[in-house]
Amino acid sequence: MILFFFGLSAGVIGKIKGSSFFLWFLIGFCVPLFGTIAAIVYRFEHAEPQRRCEQCGRVVKLHEQVCMTCGRDLDYPDAPVPAGTAGHLS
Ligand SMILES: [Zn+2]
Numbered sequence: 001m002i003l004f005f006f007g008l009s010a011g012v013i014g015k016i017k018g019s020s021f022f023l024w025f026l027i028g029f030c031v032p033l034f035g036t037i038a039a040i041v042y043r044f045e046h047a048e049p050q051r052r053c054e055q056c057g058r059v060v061k062l063h064e065q066v067c068m069t070c071g072r073d074l075d076y077p078d079a080p081v082p083a084g085t086a087g088h089l090s
Contacts, residue, residue, distance in 0.1 A: 006028045007026070007027075007035070010024045010035040011028060014039045017039070027039070053070065054072070055067065055070050056070040
């Protein structure tokens with residue numbers, strides 16, 4: 001029963017992320033807890049790409065068109081910056 005819960009939770013998280021419910025259900029069922037954590041991390045890494053404002057240096061969400069700190073208009077970047085790497089850009 002507990003394995004079903006882990007599989008279900010991982011599947012739901014994977015589904016929210018836009019991935020396969022059945023795939024993540026199997027992962028969560030076969031590797032309980034780890035599968036759920038993997039689904040959560042997988043979602044966060046891919047769902048919220050970030051970039052750095054050229055003017056004030058504030059890290060903003062990729063989909064934001066205007067910096068909320070300095071009001072600068074942000075052009076949509078040619079290449080999306082994965083979350084976690086924006087802080088390393090100068
Ligand atoms: Zn700014």
